[in-house]
Amino acid sequence: MEKIPANLRYSKEHEWALAEGDIVKIGITDHAQSQLGDVVFIELPEAGKEIHREKVFGVVESVKAVSDLFAPVSGEVIAVNMEILEKPEGLNGSPYGAWLIQVRPKDPEELAKLMDAAQYEHYLKELSK
Amino acid sequence: MKKTPLYDLHVALGGQMVEFAGYSMPVRYSSEKIEHMAVRSAAGLFDVSHMGEIFLTGPKACDAADLVMTNDVGKADQGQAVYGVMLNDKAGIVDDIVAYKFASDKILLCVNASNREKDFAWIKKIVREVYSENEVLVEDLSDEYAQIALQGPKAASILSEIVSHDLAAIGKFRFFEGDLKVGESNLKAIVARTGYTGEDGFEIFLAPRDATVVWNELLKRGSSLGLISCGLSARDTLRLEAGMCLYGNDIDDATSPLEAGLSWVVKWDKKVPFYGRAGLALQKERGISRKLVGITLSDRNIARAGYEISDDDGNVVGKVTSGTISPFLGIPIAMAYVKKPFAEVGSKVYVDIRRNKIEAVVTKLPFYKRAQGL
Numbered sequence: 180m181e182k183i184p185a186n187l188r189y190s191k192e193h194e195w196a197l198a199e200g201d202i203v204k205i206g207i208t209d210h211a212q213s214q215l216g217d218v219v220f221i222e223l224p225e226a227g228k229e230i231h232r233e234k235v236f237g238v239v240e241s242v243k244a245v246s247d248l249f250a251p252v253s254g255e256v257i258a259v260n261m262e263i264l265e266k267p268e269g270l271n272g273s274p275y276g277a278w279l280i281q282v283r284p285k286d287p288e289e290l291a292k293l294m295d296a297a298q299y300e301h302y303l304k305e306l307s308k
Numbered sequence: 309m310k311k312t313p314l315y316d317l318h319v320a321l322g323g324q325m326v327e328f329a330g331y332s333m334p335v336r337y338s339s340e341k342i343e344h345m346a347v348r349s350a351a352g353l354f355d356v357s358h359m360g361e362i363f364l365t366g367p368k369a370c371d372a373a374d375l376v377m378t379n380d381v382g383k384a385d386q387g388q389a390v391y392g393v394m395l396n397d398k399a400g401i402v403d404d405i406v407a408y409k410f411a412s413d414k415i416l417l418c419v420n421a422s423n424r425e426k427d428f429a430w431i432k433k434i435v436r437e438v439y440s441e442n443e444v445l446v447e448d449l450s451d452e453y454a455q456i457a458l459q460g461p462k463a464a465s466i467l468s469e470i471v472s473h474d475l476a477a478i479g480k481f482r483f484f485e486g487d488l489k490v491g492e493s494n495l496k497a498i499v500a501r502t503g504y505t506g507e508d509g510f511e512i513f514l515a516p517r518d519a520t521v522v523w524n525e526l527l528k529r530g531s532s533l534g535l536i537s538c539g540l541s542a543r544d545t546l547r548l549e550a551g552m553c554l555y556g557n558d559i560d561d562a563t564s565p566l567e568a569g570l571s572w573v574v575k576w577d578k579k580v581p582f583y584g585r586a587g588l589a590l591q592k593e594r595g596i597s598r599k600l601v602g603i604t605l606s607d608r609n610i611a612r613a614g615y616e617i618s619d620d621d622g623n624v625v626g627k628v629t630s631g632t633i634s635p636f637l638g639i640p641i642a643m644a645y646v647k648k649p650f651a652e653v654g655s656k657v658y659v660d661i662r663r664n665k666i667e668a669v670v671t672k673l674p675f676y677k678r679a680q681g682l
Contacts, residue, residue, distance in 0.1 A: 213324060216541055217341045219633050220608040222662075238662065240610050242340050242632055243541045271339070 183208070183300050184275050188293035191302065192233075192249040195275065198290055203252055204278040207239070210303055212274040215241040218267045223248075223280055228256045230282060232289055237279065239270070252289040254282035312357035313454045313516035314523060321537055328540055329421035331358040336539040343542035344635040347505050348676075350534025351460030353526055354543055356511065357519065360424035360450040362417040362431060368443035370412040372435045374580035377405060377417075378565060378588075379573045382580065384409045389481045389502050392573045394430065395584025399564040399591045403427050404555055406502060408483055416498075416513075420555045424450060434583045454519035458526060458535075459509030459546075461678075466530035467510055470522075471499060480508075488514070490525045497522075504543065506550025506676055545632050548641060551602060551674030557613055558600060558629040558643050564591055567645065568600045569673065598626065599651035602673040603642050605659065608633070609666040611642040616660040617650075617668070625650050628659060634675060641675045642668075 187195040193211035197204045212218065220240035230236040230250040237248040258281040263269050269277045284290065294302060310331045318325065323334030334355065336343060346352050364372050373381040379392030388409055394402040403423040408416040419427045428448045435446055458467055464475045472486040472494075483500035498513040514522060527535060544554065553559045559568045566574075566588065574588065605611055610633050617626035631642030642659075650657055653672050658665040 216336055217339050220610065240608065240633070242344075242545060242635065243335070245610065245612055 183296045185296045187275065188251070188290055188295060189299035189302075190233075190249060190251040190293055194249060194251045196251040196290060196293060197278070198287075201283065201287075202257060202281050203254065203284050203290065204281050205251060206278045207248070207270060207274055208299075209274045211246075212270050215239060215244065215246060215270075217242045218270045221264055221267045221270070221279065223259050223264065224256050226256050226259055230254060230256060230280075239267075248279070251293055252282065252284045253286065254284040256280050257283050310358075312355055313519040314355045314357060314456075317520050317523060318355065318537075323537070323539060326540070329358055331421065333358060334537070334539040336541045337537050340539065340541035340545065341635045343536060343538040344545050346534055346536045347460045347507055347538060347542065347546055348636055349461070351458060351462040351466055351509075351530055352505075352536060352538035352542065353523060353530075354457040354459065354538050355455075355519075355523075356457050357454040357516070358421035359455050360419040360421060360427065360448065361453045361513065362419055362428055363447045363449050364415040364417065364431075364435070364444055365413060365447070366442065366444040367413055368439045369415045370409065371580045372439055372444040372446075373407050373409075373415040373417065374578055375434060375438060375583055376431055377407060378575060378582045379407070380575040380578045381407050381409055381415060382412075382578060386411050387482055387484060389483055389500055391481075393559070393565050393570060394427070395565070395582065395588060396561060397584060397587050399566070399584060399587040400561040401555070401559045401563055401565060401568070402430050402561065404553060404559060404570075408498070408500065410485075422556060424448070452515070453513045454516045456512045456514070456519065456523060456526070457503055457505075457509065458512065459503045459505040460507050460535075462530065462533045462535065463507070463509040466526060466533060466535055467499070469529050470525060473499070475501075488512070488518075488522055488525075490521050493521075495522065504550075504552060505546040506552070506674060507546075507678055544630075545635055548630050548632055548643065549634050549636055549674065549676035551643075553600070553643075554630055563600075563645070564588060564596070566591060567596050567598055596648065598645045598647055600629070600643055600645055601651050602671040602675055603628075603644050603657065603659070603668045604671045604675070605640040605642070605666060605668045608640070609659070609661055610640045611644070611659040611661065611666075611668065617644055617646055618658045618660065618665065619650065620656075620658075622665075625657065636676055641671075643673075646670070
């Protein structure tokens with residue numbers, strides 16, 4: 180299992196969020212990609228769409244199953260990672276390197292409601308019990 | 309959760325363990341695509357120890373097997389394995405099973421792990437209605453066997469290095485009892501040329517205590533030929549490409565072999581008629597209203613189990629039972645029950661994928677057939 184980066188925040192649905200200036204990058208965690216297995220297709224909202232915290236904003240298809248993506252924060256999508264849409268297997272190779280979308284958060288305070296790396300690590304341990 | 313005798317080895321090999329049929333099983337070791345393609349091009353090793361082994365022994369064992377399942381065990385040779393289904397009174401499938409005929413007084417029924425208890429109770433019930441314990445004994449010996457599947461075009465050459473028999477003499481769906489030579493030990497095993505991948509290959513029944521050394525020996529001997537450990541996810545995509553049914557998805561207590569495209573395993577006129585024959589005959593006479601078919605979709609539109617199928621006018625005409633993106637073909641494939649008018653190869657239907665109607669075409673099964681040989 181890859182080390183959980185200290186500079187990211189984490190949701191219970193295994194998405195990560197990274198604040199960079201006034202935007203937030205969103206991706207999925209190493210745990211998520213390893214549960215999914217080989218990712219073959221990702222469906223993401225277009226730029227300009229609103230996403231809502233804890234609501235579905237996209238879909239990841241792996242060979243084995245289909246999984247919803249849940250928004251860790253609310254906001255407006257301002258960029259979509261076209262590269263990862265073209266090469267979705269990149270999520271397996273580098274889950275923390277490959278962001279999916281960038282959003283302008285509606286409420287920057289929401290980020291603080293997510294888990295930090297230590298809390299997420301603990302959360303994963305609890306899940307594996 | 310139950311563990312197979314290979315559990316510690318799976319963990320040591322980096323297998324990602326998941327719950328399946330009450331067992332902790334490896335779903336993949338690295339990538340299911342790589343594992344899948346290894347089986348198509350070289351070979352793969354699978355732990356199938358969770359499968360159940362129910363023995364029928366005694367003078368009426370073979371007759372009892374013919375009572376239990378639809379295919380003809382009586383006509384089979386000693387050392388032959390026969391695929392078939394067990395039926396309930398309403399033509400539904402209790403389980404799909406393989407009967408291994410050692411002799412007319414000894415038959416091994418290999419059953420799905422998820423159905424083991426149900427099957428054992430069912431077999432005892434219907435056998436006891438006809439035969440006494442002196443005539444046939446029904447025993448669940450699942451815990452006395454581990455099972456390893458070695459599958460792929462290189463399987464025979466890998467196994468031949470450690471096995472006592474000439475594998476060239478063992479045809480498809482034939483088996484033998486022999487020895488596996490590992491180091492100084494000769495380990496007893498039942499070796500069958502059967503599988504669930506659409507490739508040549510073997511399923512090896514052996515004592516639980518021998519499973520780990522045999523697995524390691526096969527990996528050691530086969531790795532230079534491309535043999536790798538494979539998990540349940542690859543097993544599922546391999547069997548789906550090969551058009552094989554998965555119990556619980558594509559067949560169950562409410563689907564019949566006529567609907568599931570398994571008429572070829574139903575032998576209507578065997579010496580001992582199978583249980584459920586009257587119910588199935590009634591269905592045959594009335595005609596079936598739906599059929600299990602293969603469908604293919606375009607692009608990256610993956611149909612998953614449970615998705616609805618509709619016609620041009622939006623009427624629901626079926627349901628997907630298994631679906632994935634085929635690692636070998638690179639396109640989405642699925643199995644589905646559709647109403648009979650839509651079951652013709654080439655029929656156009658629509659799969660409801662996240663509220664979008666996506667075009668799909670009914671396609672001949674299997675999706676993948678190996679080029680030649682066994």
